[in-house]
Amino acid sequence: MFPRKFCRLQDVFMHVFAQQETCVCTLSDLRHVNTVTRACFHHIRRLKQIRRLLGKDVAAGLVSAFILSRLDYCNAVLAGLPKSTIAPLQRVQNASARLVARLGPRDHVTSTIRDLHWLPV
Secondary structure: OOOOOOOOHHHHHHHHHHOOOOOOOOHHHHHHHHHHHHHHHHHHHHHHHHHHHOOHHHHHHHHHHHHHHHHHOOOOOOOOOOHHHHHHHHHHHHHHHHHHHOOOOOOOOHHHHHHOOOOOO
């Protein structure tokens, strides 16, 4: 059915949907997003433990070093994926903004992200 060069399921998906010129969210993309999200929330939980000891600038620097750098790494690969795939990464950024600004879980973070000069995911 497929040429012999297709040895992985991901290659089969890309071959089928290349005919339709549609971007496909493959299993490796989902695995990458889940891994990054899990690692970032781990760092957020660790930083929450020492947040009361840090100033806003220091907290923003640590969040930038540990979390935002991980979100920015290889983000060109995620371009064009569905919103449902990228939504966990946006939730990581929202949680990071709440951590830096000491906001509650129900407070809006859009203005805080704008004040911190962070671009949305």
